[in-house]
Every structure is written in C-alpha cells, then in structure tokens.
Amino acid sequence: MLKLRPVIGWQLPDSTGTTLDVRLLPLLAAIQGGANLGGAVAAAGVSYRHGWGLLRAQADLLGAPLVDMRRGKGATLTAAGQLLLDLTAAAEKRLLHRATPIEMELPHPRAAAQALRLSLYASHDLALIELCQHIAPTYGLEVNLEFKGSLEALAAFAAGRADLAGFHFPLGSHPGALAPYQRFVNARHHRLIGFIEREQGLMLPPGNPAKVHSLRDLARKELRVINRQRGSGTRLLFDQLLHEAGIDHGALRGYATEEFTHLAVAATIAAGRADAGFGVKAAALQLGLDFQLLERERYLLVCRVEHAGDPAIQRLRAALAGPQMQQVLKDLPGYTDAAAGRMLGFARAFVTSGRTAHNKFRA
Numbered sequence: 001m002l003k004l005r006p007v008i009g010w011q012l013p014d015s016t017g018t019t020l021d022v023r024l025l026p027l028l029a030a031i032q033g034g035a036n037l038g039g040a041v042a043a044a045g046v047s048y049r050h051g052w053g054l055l056r057a058q059a060d061l062l063g064a065p066l067v068d069m070r071r072g073k074g075a076t077l078t079a080a081g082q083l084l085l086d087l088t089a090a091a092e093k094r095l096l097h098r099a100t101p102i103e104m105e106l107p108h109p110r111a112a113a114q115a116l117r118l119s120l121y122a123s124h125d126l127a128l129i130e131l132c133q134h135i136a137p138t139y140g141l142e143v144n145l146e147f148k149g150s151l152e153a154l155a156a157f158a159a160g161r162a163d164l165a166g167f168h169f170p171l172g173s174h175p176g177a178l179a180p181y182q183r184f185v186n187a188r189h190h191r192l193i194g195f196i197e198r199e200q201g202l203m204l205p206p207g208n209p210a211k212v213h214s215l216r217d218l219a220r221k222e223l224r225v226i227n228r229q230r231g232s233g234t235r236l237l238f239d240q241l242l243h244e245a246g247i248d249h250g251a252l253r254g255y256a257t258e259e260f261t262h263l264a265v266a267a268t269i270a271a272g273r274a275d276a277g278f279g280v281k282a283a284a285l286q287l288g289l290d291f292q293l294l295e296r297e298r299y300l301l302v303c304r305v306e307h308a309g310d311p312a313i314q315r316l317r318a319a320l321a322g323p324q325m326q327q328v329l330k331d332l333p334g335y336t337d338a339a340a341g342r343m344l345g346f347a348r349a350f351v352t353s354g355r356t357a358h359n360k361f362r363a
Helices: 023-034 038-043 050-062 079-102 110-114 127-140 150-158 217-220 234-246 262-270 281-286 311-321 323-331
Strands: 001-004 067-070 073-077 103-105 116-122 142-147 165-168 190-203 227-229 274-280 288-304 333-338
Touching: 023 073, 023 079, 023 217, 038 050, 038 073, 038 262, 038 274, 038 311, 050 079, 050 262, 073 079, 073 150, 073 323, 116 150, 116 234, 116 274, 116 311, 127 150, 127 190, 127 311, 127 323, 150 165, 150 234, 150 262, 150 274, 165 190, 165 227, 190 262, 190 281, 227 262, 234 288, 262 274, 262 281, 274 281, 311 323
Parallel strands: 116 142, 116 165, 227 274
Antiparallel strands: 001 103, 067 073, 165 288, 190 274, 190 288, 190 333
C-alpha cells in the first residue's frame, strides 16, 4: 500500500499564480546537509543538468541566488536559500502535523509489481542518466543507479553490492592504463556489455581567454584547475596524461579541489570558480564552454556470467540498443554508439587504438 500526505508548496503573490518547483526544497535541503551539487541532485532524484537549470530558474523567479558555488568549498546555501528552508520548516511545524490523520492508502500500481530491478554502480556519465531515469522504465526495468568512481564501482561490484558496474578507459596508447580495471573483471566470471565511446579533454571558459593549447599551459600560466575525485576513471586518465607530459600535478593550482561529476566540473568553470578542468565534451558544450579533445575512451558495463541471461539484463540490453538510446547519443556531442547492448568478448572490449590523433594537446 502507498501512503500519501500533503507537502508545503510556495506560490508567488502575483496574478500569475506561479509556484516554485516542488523539487527545489529537497535539493536545497541536501545542500544544507553538506552534499556537493552532484550529491544533492542525486538525493533530489534529478540529473545534474536539470538540477543546475532548476536552481537558476527558481533563483530568477525569486530575484535572488539560492546557492553559492565557491572554489574549494563546493555548494553552499545563500541567505535567501537558507531563509526559504527555514520558512518551510516553520510552515510544516504549524500545518503539516495536523494533516497526519488524512493520510491515504492506495494499492501499488500493477505495473510497478511487474517491473524488473537492477542495481548499478557506475562512473558518472550523461547518457547513463538518461538510460536509467527515462529509457529503462519504458522497458519495464527499474535501475537503481549510484555514481561512484570507476574503481570504486568495480570494487563494490566485485564485493557483491551491485548487479552491474560501469567503467571507462582510454583508447589511446597508455602503458598500464588498463591494469587497474582488469584486476576486477575476468572472462571466466564476468560478461562485458557494450555501451558508448566518448571524448574527454580540457574544459575551458568560452573563447579560451587564457589561450590554453596544452596541458603544460595549465601549470605555466598558473591557471586554477578543478579536478575529479580520486578513483574516478576521468581522474586516472587526467593523471596519466599529466605523467606522460612530464607535468608534476603539485604544480597545478587547485589540483586537490574535487568534484564528483563532469557537469559539476563544467559548472564550476562556467561560474568563474576555475579556469580549466578535465571531462567529457558533452558536459562542456552543455554549459557553453570551450573544449579541447585529448582522448577518446570506451565505456562498458560488466555483469556476472551466471546472470547474463536473466530477464532484467536482457531488458537492459534491449534498452541500450533501442532507438531512444540512439537518439540520446546523437544529442550528446562527442558520444558514439560502441556496440551498445551487445555482449563483447574481452579481447574485443579491451582493444585500444595504440595511438590518438590529438597528441599535440597533451604536452
């Protein structure tokens, strides 16, 4: 049985009757609780793109910023954001406790009982958000998606805490780059499912005002860098490129400042809190940033061999290969289909090009 109860909503005192988005308060509450913007949007059940747009749209309605993004400190509430939460708490204390007796119980929809479920720990990806939030449900599949770094996702999968894991690795020639991932997967116990290939590189402010043309420019020009968290596949690739270019990461301003998603990195740069970051092309262009390609990479999903034929896995593969997913990939710059939904042999899945056409941006 489902229980329903009323919640507090806010309406502007004008003739339009405009109301604040009901997703705003959970988003602000998560930030108040110490979550960074990536964690807050996940707690509020929205994608990073929608969460970022929601905050801006609601701030425009109210005429005041609700969240402050500061370099090294993540997201914090402004005075207006805190006031809105305080007023909501006061209203709930006065009104909502009186509504408890009128809670309603309704039977679960039959479709929900028929839905198959999967748990997926995965490295952050824009196409994966669309798959799990919007496409999989149309195939009768509920995917409980938790974003973690590639290595953390694989370790959790190996420990039995998830049905699948999602990870990515570079396609260029980088000695030892595959070793961290291959520690967790093997052909005897696992199956690999194709997903996508995507472009990674430098995210820069519009117009590239600092005239960045190489990784060395980041250190030479003392630019502020925003980094991904340790253990993420993107961080591993960034560190690999720095090492190959002979750059000491200690020479980069802000190297220790971390965000947990590609869009969080892009948003930090768009807000003027950093001069450069490393991430996917789609996130950079989504927020109007410049982008310089450094590497292409492959993103795979891994499941256990004994579950490869399960109905839930089959539905996931159908969703990956379906027309909705193909449209999502067409709409994401720098993304291409890489045998999406197909079971791949290990030799094929882990093959790399041995070269990249964009070495000029590495050093």
